Amino acid sequence: MGTALRPPSSAIATAPSGPPWIWPRAAYIHIPFCAHKCGYCDFASLAGADDQADRYLDALEAEIAMSLDGPQPVDTIFVGGGTPTRLEARQLERLVAILGRWFLLTPGGEWTFEANPGTLDEEKADVLARAGVNRISLGAQSFQPDLLRVLERNHGPDEVARALALVKPRFPRWSLDLIFGVPGSTLEQCERDIAGALEFGPSHLSCYGLVYEKGTSLWKQWQAGQVVAVEEDVERAMYELVIDRLAAAGLGMYEISNYARPGDESRHNLVYWANDAYFGFGLGAARYVEGTRSVNTRDLPAYLRRIEAGQPPGGPSETLDAPGRARETAMLMLRRTILGIDRADYLSRTGYSLDEIGGEAVTRFAREGLLEDDGRRVRLTREGRFLADRVLCEFV
Ligand code: SF4
Known part of the structure; x- marks a missing residue:
């Protein structure tokens, strides 16, 4: 690409002074590539665009370089998506090098990567661990093949175990994501999913009630009457079950969809819920800096074009x-x-x-x-x- 990068200054830039709700101590990085688009997904993610990944990393680095005066000290970095581990090992190597140059993680800081079962291998896991990534958030969603099919996930339950066999020896902290309230699911299936997750001994779980996001494939099926939403009282019973079973296993609810052993809460997500400031880079990424929220375009060609022309990746912004x-x-x-x-x-x-x-x-x-x-x-x-x-x- 033609954009000239401004190299990070050799000295650590002093962040503009201000408390953490004004100037960020947290950075979110978005990697949009996925193997396949899941039926319920409304994230800025796309399948079949892996050939754009090198160009995307160029653009991501250029976006960071045009936005920051120099490397920023941060307490948390969260690389989400999409599926960051969909990148090839050499691309992950490049990504962590870019982030390592621009975001200086304070000692004891939290560096999370999202991963999906079936996309992590030994080489990729080694790249992340060597770079200092110390937390993995793995999208399991369910342990039941029929529910995974309804969600249009493209992995089976066994792949979670295979991914965790790579994660556990390399990363001190990890979390699983689960979804309850999948159309056609029963309380008993919800119970089995919780038990399936607990078998791995997680210290953090995110458990979300399914949301029918407008425009998604699942939303269209629901609108057309092809799938039927779980009854409200059953969904409530599922939520109660999640809260109680996880509490009994030592995973206390600390946010309406998140559970952790004491001390294992996601520090990065706590930034959002405290309404603290954060940087955000990449396709569709949101940021909150000095009281202004802004969000990048979710259109990949537009994102790449704008950055390559030296323009900010535009999108709505709001200052309350x-x-x-x-x-x-x-x-x-x-x-x-x-x-x-x-x-x-x-x-x-x-x-x-x-x-x-x-x-x-x-x-x-x-x-x-x-x-x-x-x-x-x-x-x-x-x-x-x-x-x-x-x-x-x-x-x-
Ligand atoms: S893997 Fe995650 S980000 Fe990708 S399509 Fe599925 S739900 Fe969306």
Whole structure:
């Protein structure tokens, strides 16, 4: 490509001063390539474009170079997608070298790569481990072939075990993703999936209720009556089962879809739920820097063209006013089921007291039993977790 890269300065650039909700201490990098497009997927991901991967890495490096003054000290790096491990080993080698030059992980920092079963091999795992990646998030989704078929995943349950055999000896931390509420699934199948995941002894699990994202293949099947959504009360029973079974296994719920042993929470995701700032690079990547949210185009040819012409990869951006930011912070913090909103922390981050921003809603939901308020901290109750959407919406 023709874009001249500005090399990182030799000295570590001092990040603009400011607290972590103003200037990022976290970086998200998006790799959009996938072996196959899953039926429920609404992410910026595409199959059949692997021949663009080298060009994409050029563009990614150029985007970072045009956006930053120099290497940035960060506490977390998260490489997601798409399927980052769809890249060939030599491309992964290049990617980690680029990230290593631009993002200086502080000692004890967290560097996560997402991976999918069937895309990781020994060579790729070695590349990541050597580079200092210390956390893998593996998309298992289900351990049952019929549910994997409904989701249009292109791996079988056995491939999770094979991937974990590569992950466990090389990476100190790893997590599995599961989906519940797949059309046609039963409570018993949900139970089997939880048991299947626990057999591997994870210290972190992300468990999402299936969402029919508009425009996806699964959404079209649902609209056409070809698949039937799980009944609401069954879905709730599945969620309760997930919460209770994982708690019994020592994996406490710390966010409405995330569970971990104490100390094994995803530090990167906690950045989002604290409404802290983060960098984002790559196709469709979002960022939140100095109070402005912006998101890159999701169109791969447009992304490549713009960067190669030396232009930013454009997309919508929004800067909320201070009360808007404070409301958004309350909404995000409430997702944290253990931390919730600490009133003093909230005031120091937003400049507003929680009561000024959402006092009426807190009182009302506390009365309804959806929030608990001990005067210092406000959190979702167990019942509030099942109705989280309703509660969170109220704050924005
Ligand atoms: S592997 Fe993940 S990102 Fe890729 S299509 Fe499937 S759900 Fe989407």
